[in-house]
Amino acid sequence: MSAASTIRIIGHRAINAVWRIGMASRFFIYTLLYSGSSFRRFHLTIKELFSTGVMSLIIIIVAGLFVGMVLGLQGYETLKRYGSESALGTMVALSLVRELGPVVAALLFASRAGSAMTAEIGLMKATEQISAMEMMAVNPIARIVAPRFWAGVISMPLLAAMFSAVGVFGGYLVGVVQIGVDEGSFWSQMQSAVDFRDDILNGVIKSFVFGVVVTLIALFEGYDAPPTAEGVSGATTRTVVTSSLAILMLDFVLTAIMFRGN
Amino acid sequence: MSWELLARGLECAFSILGVSILSEPALVEIRDLNFAYDKRPVLKGINMTMPKGRLIAIMGLSGCGKTTLLRHIGGSLKPTGGCVKVGGQVMHELDRNGLYAMRRKMGMLFQFGALFTDMSVYDNVAFQMREHTELPDEIIHDLVLMKLHAVGLRGTQNLMPSELSGGMARRVALARTVALDPMLIMYDEPFAGLDPISLGLVGDLIRRLNDSLGATSIIVTHDVQESLKIVDYVYFMSEGVVVAEGTPDQIRASDKEYVHQFVHGEMDGPVPFHYPGRDYLQDLELRA
Numbered sequence: 418m419s420a421a422s423t424i425r426i427i428g429h430r431a432i433n434a435v436w437r438i439g440m441a442s443r444f445f446i447y448t449l450l451y452s453g454s455s456f457r458r459f460h461l462t463i464k465e466l467f468s469t470g471v472m473s474l475i476i477i478i479v480a481g482l483f484v485g486m487v488l489g490l491q492g493y494e495t496l497k498r499y500g501s502e503s504a505l506g507t508m509v510a511l512s513l514v515r516e517l518g519p520v521v522a523a524l525l526f527a528s529r530a531g532s533a534m535t536a537e538i539g540l541m542k543a544t545e546q547i548s549a550m551e552m553m554a555v556n557p558i559a560r561i562v563a564p565r566f567w568a569g570v571i572s573m574p575l576l577a578a579m580f581s582a583v584g585v586f587g588g589y590l591v592g593v594v595q596i597g598v599d600e601g602s603f604w605s606q607m608q609s610a611v612d613f614r615d616d617i618l619n620g621v622i623k624s625f626v627f628g629v630v631v632t633l634i635a636l637f638e639g640y641d642a643p644p645t646a647e648g649v650s651g652a653t654t655r656t657v658v659t660s661s662l663a664i665l666m667l668d669f670v671l672t673a674i675m676f677r678g679n
Numbered sequence: 680m681s682w683e684l685l686a687r688g689l690e691c692a693f694s695i696l697g698v699s700i701l702s703e704p705a706l707v708e709i710r711d712l713n714f715a716y717d718k719r720p721v722l723k724g725i726n727m728t729m730p731k732g733r734l735i736a737i738m739g740l741s742g743c744g745k746t747t748l749l750r751h752i753g754g755s756l757k758p759t760g761g762c763v764k765v766g767g768q769v770m771h772e773l774d775r776n777g778l779y780a781m782r783r784k785m786g787m788l789f790q791f792g793a794l795f796t797d798m799s800v801y802d803n804v805a806f807q808m809r810e811h812t813e814l815p816d817e818i819i820h821d822l823v824l825m826k827l828h829a830v831g832l833r834g835t836q837n838l839m840p841s842e843l844s845g846g847m848a849r850r851v852a853l854a855r856t857v858a859l860d861p862m863l864i865m866y867d868e869p870f871a872g873l874d875p876i877s878l879g880l881v882g883d884l885i886r887r888l889n890d891s892l893g894a895t896s897i898i899v900t901h902d903v904q905e906s907l908k909i910v911d912y913v914y915f916m917s918e919g920v921v922v923a924e925g926t927p928d929q930i931r932a933s934d935k936e937y938v939h940q941f942v943h944g945e946m947d948g949p950v951p952f953h954y955p956g957r958d959y960l961q962d963l964e965l966r967a
Contacts, residue, residue: 541796549793552753552786554779555810 441637444558448566448636451559461564462571469530469565469632470572474579476529477522481580484521485587488512492588493596505598506607509588510581514611514620515676518581520668523627525580526573527660531635534565535656538639539649547640562636569635573628574621581620619675626667631660706731706766706863706895707752713760714747721747723919724761734889734896736906738941739916740950745899748916749865752897753787754778765863783811786861790868792852794840800827800851801836807858826854830884846877850884857888863895864888870902878902882909903942907931915941917950 455462492508538561541547550557585607592598611617635656642652707729714722721744729735737745750756751763754770763770765781773781794803804823808814814822827833830850840848849869856864869885870878886909889896900906907913907927915923915930915938923930923938930938940948960966 537797544791544796545789545793546795548755549787549789549795551755552782553807553810554782555807556779560810 437641440641441633444562444637444640445633447558448562448633451556452563452567454559455563455567461560462567465565465568466572469526469534469568470575473526473529473572473576476525477576477580478583480521480525481518481583482587484517484580485509485513485584485589486591488517488584489588489591489596493592493598502598503602504606504610505588505592506585506603506605507610509592510585510607510611511616513581513584513588514616516668516672518584519577519620519624519627520664522577522580523573523624523631523664524661526569526576526628527631527635527664528657530569530572531631531656531660532653534569534632534635535639535642535653536649538562538565538636539642539644539652542640542642543644543646543649562640566632566636569632570625570628573631574624577620577624577627615676619671622675623668623671626671627664630663630667634660634663704731705729707897708764709748709752709761710764711761712748712751712758712763714744714751714756714758721919722751722758725916725919725921727914727921729895729897731895732889732893733911734886734898734909736898736900736910736913737916738900738903738906738913740941741901743916744919745916746867749787749867749897749899752863753785753865754781783859784861785863785865786856786859787865788849788852788856788867788869790871791845792840792848794843794848794852794855796840798840799836800832800838800840800843803840803851804855804858806855811859822858826858827851829857829888830854831880844877846873846880849873849877849881853881853884853888857892857894860892861894863897864892866896866898866900868900869898870900870905878905882906885909903944907942 488509489505492505492512493502496502496504496508538547541561547557547561550560589603593600593603638652638656638659639649642648705728707727709725709727712722712725713720725744725748727735727737737748739745747756751758751770752765754763754773757771762772766784768777768781770778770781794800795806798806801823804826805819808819808822812819824833824836827836830853832847832850832854835843835847835851840851843851853869866885869881873881882905885896885898888894898906898910907930910927912926913924913930914921917937923933923935925933930942933939933942937949939945940950946952956962958966
């Protein structure tokens with residue numbers, strides 16, 4: 418391959434990437450502009466809350482429990498070296514509410530609910546359901562996209578909170594019930610070390626941002642998918658990959674802003 | 680029925696005398712319509728007139744621009760030249776609100792129905808009523824059952840689209856299309872993939888609904904025999920231009936090669952059987 422064609426391919430991909438970012442931004446603005454009906458006819462959003470939030474609960478709870486149990490085991494082994502086993506509750510709680518809760522819950526949300534949203538909207542497009550809606554003078558952004566967007570944004574912080582709560586319980590099961598760390602110090606140190614504003618609120622802000630980004634990526638990929646089987650499967654894959662990378666990159670940025678110097 | 684026969688007799692007489700149905704007031708007017716995807720022309724100077732109350736067929740091979748033309752009538756595409764007027768309004772000049780107001784007076788049946796798969800049959804038919812009217816649930820209920828009854832599927836109201844056969848799904852989609860009694864109904868390949876009974880049934884329903892609603896209908900189709908039974912006028916398109924037009928009888932009697940090949944389903948003719956390629960014997964390396 419000649420240098421000229423390499424440059425041409427790189428240029429083409431760069432232009433394509435910028436074009437898609439522009440399209441996604443416009444899509445985001447339209448989604449916000451046409452969000453009124455998602456709140457006026459809140460039953461539309463509640464229906465989507467069920468499929469994105471409630472249906473993701475099982476995976477979030479099971480994953481949260483195991484992550485908390487692993488944290489309990491690993492944390493105990495590390496803290497024991499320094500004679501600080503009583504700080505296990507603090508370590509488990511801070512790890513979960515600051516980092517693992519929002520990040521792992523968002524990754525699971527992207528794989529479970531995000532991919533489902535992309536596939537559903539992509540298939541609606543492939544089977545002309547979106548075109549049919551437009552021909553019926555019903556705005557598909559307002560009727561299909563906006564309720565799903567707000568359902569994702571609302572459910573993500575709740576799922577992350579659920580993940581953290583169950584994770585703390587998993588840490589308690591391993592640390593206190595199985596290993597025998599003192600129950601009083603487990604809970605009291607956690608209570609005194611975890612700050613509502615600095616730790617919990619920042620974790621909620623993170624999960625809110627992840628909710629916006631993951632849901633937007635999932636909806637845009639579905640809406641922009643070529644109306645073929647291959648197009649929908651490609652869009653679903655892109656949703657999971659792009660969302661996962663976006664979550665990890667944004668997590669670094671948000672952590673640097675929120676916790677630098679703490 | 681006798682009035683219908685009388686009307687058809689008069690139309691036939693007018694046709695013999697050379698007076699076209701197209702002299703009636705038009706609901707849809709297409710003038711010098713041009714359209715291109717990127718630089719590839721798809722529609723090249725199309726002119727059509729679709730009078731009120733009539734059932735018009737647009738026929739032609741796949742890729743000749745039929746569906747693109749339908750999308751212009753629905754205002755989904757903007758022409759590169761010329762215009763489409765519906766009810767006197769130029770479609771591509773309408774803003775979003777104007778376009779949506781116009782579409783509330785239109786209905787479109789998509790090729791495979793395009794039923795909303797997450798809604799029951801009842802909710803599909805009720806969809807537009809709930810979106811565009813303030814009707815109470817009781818009235819919507821009665822209207823939905825009336826629409827479903829008209830297509831013979833009142834008993835399917837609680838089924839999901841995945842539980843319907845292809846022909847039933849098309850009929851439910853038809854009930855949804857006419858939910859708000861549109862003035863213009865567009866059908867994109869309504870006969871595609873249907874068994875002979877469903878095909879006859881859907882054809883008959885299209886004619887009856889058009890007449891009972893006093894609507895104007897446009898059918899884009901390949902199905903020559905079924906559509907010639909029910910339509911009032913036919914336009915034949917090839918490569919983005921209108922190559923022939925006339926009443927079903929005129930089309931059947933046409934001596935134009937393209938129309939003859941299309942109507943009689945002949946393998947070879949102006950539309951060749953073989954895709955252009957190298958010489959056959961050369962490809963088989965039997966000739967230098």
